[in-house]
Amino acid sequence: xxxxxxxxxxxxxxxxxxxxxxxxxxxxxxxxxxxxxxxxxxxxxxxxxxxxxxxxxxxxxxxxxxxxxxxxxxxxxxxxxxxxxxxxxxxxxxxxxxxxxxxxxxxxxxxxxxxxxxxxxxxxxxxxxxxxxxxxxxxxxxxxxxxxxxxxxxxxxxxxxxxxxxxx
Numbered sequence: 001x002x003x004x005x006x007x008x009x010x011x012x013x014x015x016x017x018x019x020x021x022x023x024x025x026x027x028x029x030x031x032x033x034x035x036x037x038x039x040x041x042x043x044x045x046x047x048x049x050x051x052x053x054x055x056x057x058x059x060x061x062x063x064x065x066x067x068x069x070x071x072x073x074x075x076x077x078x079x080x081x082x083x084x085x086x087x088x089x090x091x092x093x094x095x096x097x098x099x100x101x102x103x104x105x106x107x108x109x110x111x112x113x114x115x116x117x118x119x120x121x122x123x124x125x126x127x128x129x130x131x132x133x134x135x136x137x138x139x140x141x142x143x144x145x146x147x148x149x150x151x152x153x154x155x156x157x158x159x160x161x162x163x164x165x166x167x168x
Contacts (some may be wrong), residue, residue, distance in 0.1 A: 016036040017032055017033060027081035028083075029082075030047055030062070034047070034091060036098065037091060037099065039094065052091075054090075062081060062082045063080070065081065066079075
């Protein structure tokens, strides 16, 4: 199982599938994914079957780019650039050890994100509560200053500080 104590697994995963930019979006090379997953089927058979089976759509889930061979002979080679979600799904549905590690990796990342969101929410709530406390204290101080400078009505009231904005 991938855990935070095994960063080499996470680094290996990230190194195996570096994103490439295509039309301003991160994309992942399908051939690299196929090789990394250790799929026994030929690439073209595997990718077409996965596209049909899981209903991936050209343009949003992947881009197919045709390259002519350098010699000008033979079939053009089609490269598939996958969206992050498609690459993730293809890796997760592969029924082998790499597919299982991939599923555990994404489960770990999701758990970490949920924990971070909960921690952030708690900290934000505490900060809002502290801010509200300071705001109430400032307003009470403003009222105190406005109504009589420390309770001594005979003293001349000083000008109010900028945080004591009183609207009419």
